[in-house]
Amino acid sequence: MLAIHPNARTTPAVRAEIARSPEPSGVLAQRFGVSTETIRKWRKRGPADCQDRSARPHKLPWKASAAERAVVCALRRATGFPLDDLTFIVSHFLPHLNRDAVYRILKAAGLNRLTPADRTRKPHSAFKEDEVGxxxxxxxxxxxxxxxxxxxxxxxxxxxxxxxxxxxxxxxxxxxxxxxxxxxxxxxxxxxxxxxxxxxxxxxxxxxxxxxxxxxxxxxxxxxxxxxxxxxxxxxxxxxxxxxxxxxxxxxxxxxxxxxxxxxxxxxxxxxxxxxxxxxxxxxxxxxxxxxxxxxxxxxxxxxxxxxxxxxxxxxxxxxxxx
CATH class of the missing domain: 3.30.420.10 (Ribonuclease H-like superfamily/Ribonuclease H)
Known part of the structure; x- marks a missing residue:
């Protein structure tokens, strides 16, 4: 499936045509209704790279230091507490970490989903046998x-x-x-x-x-x-x-x-x-x-x-x- 930005003014076929065309950038920009910077960008990438790239940053800024992230992960492994309970405990000694920050730390470490062996809650069981009434x-x-x-x-x-x-x-x-x-x-x-x-x-x-x-x-x-x-x-x-x-x-x-x-x-x-x-x-x-x-x-x-x-x-x- 093609990865095209919803606001894109060009398609991969148009971009490939721009990359192969020997015409001046101003002529191509006027023909396709885009800026000359866009023409130069697709010419620089070449006809083999005509898909939109991800806008996600390669490195996300952390609100917590490496030591603080290690503490949160160790606490999760030791207690097996769910996210809300873990956030409540962490907020007492790391008040700058909110629920979203704690979730990001757990997800990066692969601890956002606990295995059944790590869970401290009782598993769901069937109704106990009761009398009529x-x-x-x-x-x-x-x-x-x-x-x-x-x-x-x-x-x-x-x-x-x-x-x-x-x-x-x-x-x-x-x-x-x-x-x-x-x-x-x-x-x-x-x-x-x-x-x-x-x-x-x-x-x-x-x-x-x-x-x-x-x-x-x-x-x-x-x-x-x-x-x-x-x-x-x-x-x-x-x-x-x-x-x-x-x-x-x-x-x-x-x-x-x-x-x-x-x-x-x-x-x-x-x-x-x-x-x-x-x-x-x-x-x-x-x-x-x-x-x-x-x-x-x-x-x-x-x-x-x-x-x-x-x-x-x-x-x-x-x-x-x-x-």
């Missing part, structure tokens, strides 16, 4: 659709998924406020056929509000939140949101009522679908096995699912395919 909650925006009153607007999808059985419950709400999150929590507690003991959420404003914390305590549910910038902690529900995006939201729909019907059928199908992570068992089957082994985890009264949810959703999918 540890539920992941999340909220994700839905596309703009027509509401019952004929107004086109966005709504939000709330998801609850049990960590042990992958049993899910979905609901569509008007917004991502604390009142909607509390309403969904109460709906999930009524619909899930087991006692919810813990809920895990991200640090969204609807889940960190005092009202939501109060609702969790009122129902005897322990509320946990993920650490900042660690979405992998709540990855189970995040991956389920991706599944909803692929399998539900890819279907052409015209109203939120159709979407709610389709989501209800999708929930029933998902809970009855065999999954590889559950050793080819469905969430329904795993849940029955868990509750049979520990009956104290089951709820005496549970809101039964709609038996017509899946047939209605299949009819809507067939109609969408015809369209």
């Amino acid at each position: 540890f539920v992941h909650l999340d909220v994700t925006p839905l596309p703009k659709l027509q509401d019952r009153d004929g107004v086109t607007r966005k709504r939000s999808l709330y998801v609850a998924i049990d960590r042990a059985s992958r049993f899910v419950h979905l609901a569509v709400k008007d917004d991502e406020m604390a009142a909607s999150a509390i309403a969904f929590l109460e709906e999930a507690l009524a619909a899930l056929p087991f006692r919810v003991t813990q809920v895990l959420t991200d640090r969204g404003s609807c889940f960190t509000a005092d009202e939501f914390e109060t609702a969790c305590r009122r129902h005897g549910v322990e509320h946990r939140t993920t650490r900042p910038y660690t979405p992998r902690t709540n990855s189970m529900v995040e991956r389920f949101n991706d599944r909803v995006q692929r399998e539900v939201l890819s279907i052409t729909l015209y109203s939120h009522q159709d979407l709610e019907t389709l989501l209800a059928g999708f929930t029933a199908a998902y809970n009855g679908r065999r999954q590889r992570v559950l050793k080819d068992r469905s969430p329904d089957l795993v849940l029955r096995e868990r509750l049979r082994a520990k009956p104290e985890l089951a709820k005496p009264v549970t809101k039964p699912p709609d038996p017509e949810a899946l047939p209605k959703a299949l009819q809507m999918v067939a109609a969408a395919k015809e369209v």
Whole structure:
């Protein structure tokens, strides 16, 4: 691929023609619309060197001395700290080195990427085995659709998924406020056929509000939140949101009522679908096995699912395919 500067006035073919031409520099400059200095430059290089050269300096000035760079590299090898932590430590005795300077030092020494053996952080591991009742909650925006009153607007999808059985419950709400999150929590507690003991959420404003914390305590549910910038902690529900995006939201729909019907059928199908992570068992089957082994985890009264949810959703999918 040719390396030509985006503001270049000539091409390699024109430059080669300039280098071979015996005409005066002023004539060539007028013909090609460039200065005489440009003509002399390409004549000096010759027809074999007509590409733009890199403007990067051959030697970059260092903000740190050789001894200071050696200290930073030794500290990185000894501790294995990430860049931000290393910069925080270095700034105490080398205050003129900022984060960019430390990164340049590490990159020049080949230490900008640590091997797994050098890392001091614990490696990511799978979820530990929990009993039924540890539920992941999340909220994700839905596309703009027509509401019952004929107004086109966005709504939000709330998801609850049990960590042990992958049993899910979905609901569509008007917004991502604390009142909607509390309403969904109460709906999930009524619909899930087991006692919810813990809920895990991200640090969204609807889940960190005092009202939501109060609702969790009122129902005897322990509320946990993920650490900042660690979405992998709540990855189970995040991956389920991706599944909803692929399998539900890819279907052409015209109203939120159709979407709610389709989501209800999708929930029933998902809970009855065999999954590889559950050793080819469905969430329904795993849940029955868990509750049979520990009956104290089951709820005496549970809101039964709609038996017509899946047939209605299949009819809507067939109609969408015809369209």
